[in-house]
Amino acid sequence: MSELAISVKDLTKNYGARVAVSHATFDVPYGTICGFVGPNGSGKTTTIRMLLGLVRTTGGTGEILGESITHPEKYLPKVGAMIEGPAFYPALSGKENLNVLAALGGFSKERVQPLLEKVGLGDRGNSKFKTYSLGMKQRLGIAAALLPNPKLLVLDEPTNGLDPAGIQEVRELIRDLATDGTTVFVSSHLLSEIEMISEYLVMLREGKVIFYGKTAELLAQQQPVIVAKSKRTTDLKKLLKIAKDSGHSASIIAGAVHVISDSSFAAEFNELAFDAGITLSSLNAVLPTLEETFFEMTGE
Amino acid sequence: MWHVAFSELRKLRRPSLFLGTMGAVIFFSGLFSSLLFLLIDSPQGNGDRGRMIGREILALPSGGVRGFASVGSFLGIIALCVFAAQTAQEYTYGTLRNLLVRQPSRMKILLGKLAAMKIFAIIMVVLAALVSISASILLAPRAKVNTDLWFSAAGKSAILETFVNVIISVIGFGIVGMILGLLFRSPISAISLGVLWLLIVENLLVAVKSNTEKWLPGSNLSAIAQGGTPTLEYKHALIVGAAYVIVGALVAAGLFKRRDVSN
Numbered sequence: 001m002s003e004l005a006i007s008v009k010d011l012t013k014n015y016g017a018r019v020a021v022s023h024a025t026f027d028v029p030y031g032t033i034c035g036f037v038g039p040n041g042s043g044k045t046t047t048i049r050m051l052l053g054l055v056r057t058t059g060g061t062g063e064i065l066g067e068s069i070t071h072p073e074k075y076l077p078k079v080g081a082m083i084e085g086p087a088f089y090p091a092l093s094g095k096e097n098l099n100v101l102a103a104l105g106g107f108s109k110e111r112v113q114p115l116l117e118k119v120g121l122g123d124r125g126n127s128k129f130k131t132y133s134l135g136m137k138q139r140l141g142i143a144a145a146l147l148p149n150p151k152l153l154v155l156d157e158p159t160n161g162l163d164p165a166g167i168q169e170v171r172e173l174i175r176d177l178a179t180d181g182t183t184v185f186v187s188s189h190l191l192s193e194i195e196m197i198s199e200y201l202v203m204l205r206e207g208k209v210i211f212y213g214k215t216a217e218l219l220a221q222q223q224p225v226i227v228a229k230s231k232r233t234t235d236l237k238k239l240l241k242i243a244k245d246s247g248h249s250a251s252i253i254a255g256a257v258h259v260i261s262d263s264s265f266a267a268e269f270n271e272l273a274f275d276a277g278i279t280l281s282s283l284n285a286v287l288p289t290l291e292e293t294f295f296e297m298t299g300e
Numbered sequence: 301m302w303h304v305a306f307s308e309l310r311k312l313r314r315p316s317l318f319l320g321t322m323g324a325v326i327f328f329s330g331l332f333s334s335l336l337f338l339l340i341d342s343p344q345g346n347g348d349r350g351r352m353i354g355r356e357i358l359a360l361p362s363g364g365v366r367g368f369a370s371v372g373s374f375l376g377i378i379a380l381c382v383f384a385a386q387t388a389q390e391y392t393y394g395t396l397r398n399l400l401v402r403q404p405s406r407m408k409i410l411l412g413k414l415a416a417m418k419i420f421a422i423i424m425v426v427l428a429a430l431v432s433i434s435a436s437i438l439l440a441p442r443a444k445v446n447t448d449l450w451f452s453a454a455g456k457s458a459i460l461e462t463f464v465n466v467i468i469s470v471i472g473f474g475i476v477g478m479i480l481g482l483l484f485r486s487p488i489s490a491i492s493l494g495v496l497w498l499l500i501v502e503n504l505l506v507a508v509k510s511n512t513e514k515w516l517p518g519s520n521l522s523a524i525a526q527g528g529t530p531t532l533e534y535k536h537a538l539i540v541g542a543a544y545v546i547v548g549a550l551v552a553a554g555l556f557k558r559r560d561v562s563n
Contacts, residue, residue: 053404054397054561072404081401087394091314104307105402144398 004063005030005152005183006051011060013046019207020046023060026202026212028185033178035194035215036187037290038204039298044187045084047204048154052081065151077105080150082158086141090130094121094140097129101144115143120169134161142170153177155186159193171197195290205298215290222288222296226259226266231279242272256282258292304403304412305419311386312420321382321420322427328374329428330435333367337439359446361454365462368432372466372525373518375428376473377498379421383474384490386417387481397561406557414478421470429463462527468538469525475545476517482552517544 006028013021021043028034038044049055051064053072062069065078088097098112116125119139124132132140138161145153155174159167167190174184174197188194194201194215201218203211211218230239239257243250246269249260259269263285273280288296312318336353339346347353348370358366390396403409440447449455480490498518506513513519513531520532520541528534 049397049561052397052401054400056558056560076401076404079401083397083401084394087398089311089389089393089395091316092311096310096314100307100310101398101402103310104303104399106303148402 003030004028005032006034006062006064006185008047008051008062008069009060011047011050011062012058013043013050013055014058021050021204022207024204024207024209025060026209028183028200028202030183031178031181032200033174033184033186033198034200034202035198036185036202036204037189037191037194037294042204042298043207044204045156046207048081048083048156048185048187052076052079052083052154054083075152077148078151079154080145080148080152081154081156082141082145083154083156085157085160086137086144088129088137088140088144091128093126093128094132094136094143095125097140098144098147101147105148107147111147111149115146118146118173119143120166135163135166138162139166142173150182153182153184153186155184157188158186159188159190167193191291191294192289201290203294203297210297219287219290219293222293223260224262225286225288225292226261226263226269227256227282227284227286228259228269228273228280229256229282230273231281235278238276239273239278242276242278243269246272253292301408301412301415304399304409305415308386308413308416309419312382312416317382321378321424324378325375325424325428326431329368329371329431332371332374333432333435334439336367336370337436337443337445340443340445355443355445358440358443359449361449361452362458362462363440363445364433364436364447364450364455365429365459367436368429369462369466369526371428371432372469373522375424375466375470376521376525377495378424379417379470379474380477380480380494380498381491382420383417383477384481384494385477385487387413387478388485388487388490391485392487400561407553410478410553410556414475417474417478418471421474422467425463425467425470428466429459433459465527465534466525469521469541472521472524472541472545475549476521479548479552482556515540517541520544 004027009025011021011024024047036044046055050057051062051069053069053076065075067074092100095112095116098115099109102109102112113125116122119142121136121139121143124136129140138158142158145155159170162170171193174186178184198215200213201211201215202209228239230236233255236252236257240250240252243257243259248265251258259265266283266285270280270283336346340355344350345352353366357363390399399409400406437447477490477494480494481487484490484493502516502518505516506519514536520537523529523532523534523537524541528537
């Protein structure tokens, strides 16, 4: 049996002349949490839809849980998914919506209430879906994705609309599921969250996979950054010029100058700033975050 | 497929839809049948389009189900609206993607939904029959209509025959609604177009050129409910009605099977 929960090769989707996904190739091992990131319009949702059999592929092959994506009926009973936000029947209650899906999948109705409790909707299960807040709708979507007790869970922006406590709950839920052996494939714009939970990462840009593999390997490949803040914000531009004149790539981000360089330049940078009459309020050498790496790799 | 049907029945039994639809069925079945007897002596007529249906005709074995047969077309329009809405809403709500993840076979989804909606339609027809025939029995003495033959073997046979015809007609209209729902992917568009065509366009065409009635889908499906009309033979109506339904269903099902689900 394959050790990979998801394995795709040269997956392509064209809409007429427009290439939505171009020769995407990546693997996701079993039992891992894999982040799926990319700018808006990079092809993430289209890729997920191809994996779930909602959209025909133009080319390429893929396997989910060891079964070809040309036969979704063989693997979808073991897959839970929430794609592009929760979609339910407004006039039915949360509980009834889950009962509809449970009946469709041949699952026992007895699973519904515990799932509602798990996502924090235990006391609102009988309210109509149209009365739910955005966060509650997201929670119901996650509950629906968990109905089949899935081996693979595909979540598209699961924390959208959730408050910080809710985001933390989802993070813990995903971790618990992975501990139990479920593979989680999660797409999110909250890169800080992805960085916290994902051991694996697939990154898309303009329909192409620009990275797939361990998150730690990606971050280790990035150059360290020196982050310097000046006492006076009016000195930032002068500080930026000093860094660039020293032959380093630099930019101003969030009120600080970020210089692509390892820590060996820190002392020299401090001296150059002092000579220019600039007082630094902080100077640190850090590894770039996933967010910074994402911006650099996708050019966003 | 039966999982899909049970799932669909859960949606169909919600009170606003179920009670609302059955309420309309009860009201209009009672109304159509009552008017048949209450207006029996009216110079404007008591039948469709001002026709006179006299006591001799109502005293025949089929008299008890005349009202029921005449409400068949109206039940068909209700079925068209319900089937169209139940199908198209999966696109507007975005719930189709949930259905397809749980049941990847698109044909099973269509057949399951159709099975459930047929059950709904049969309940509608049974209720309409009960109300219509009860109203007819209650009002016949007041209208001085002899009902002896209604309960004869021929009368019972007429009840069964009309029941089957109305079911065929209603399900035919319902499948047309499903086809419209699949093609237009919007309940409002599907229902508007369906009702506009059946109530206005077809009537206009028949008014302008009466022999078009033989080839129009709504006219033929309505004629099935009535066991045929003076201008449309039952067998012809069955064949033409079936042809429209089968061809439309094949086209819509083919599109549904191949279309990407992008919303």
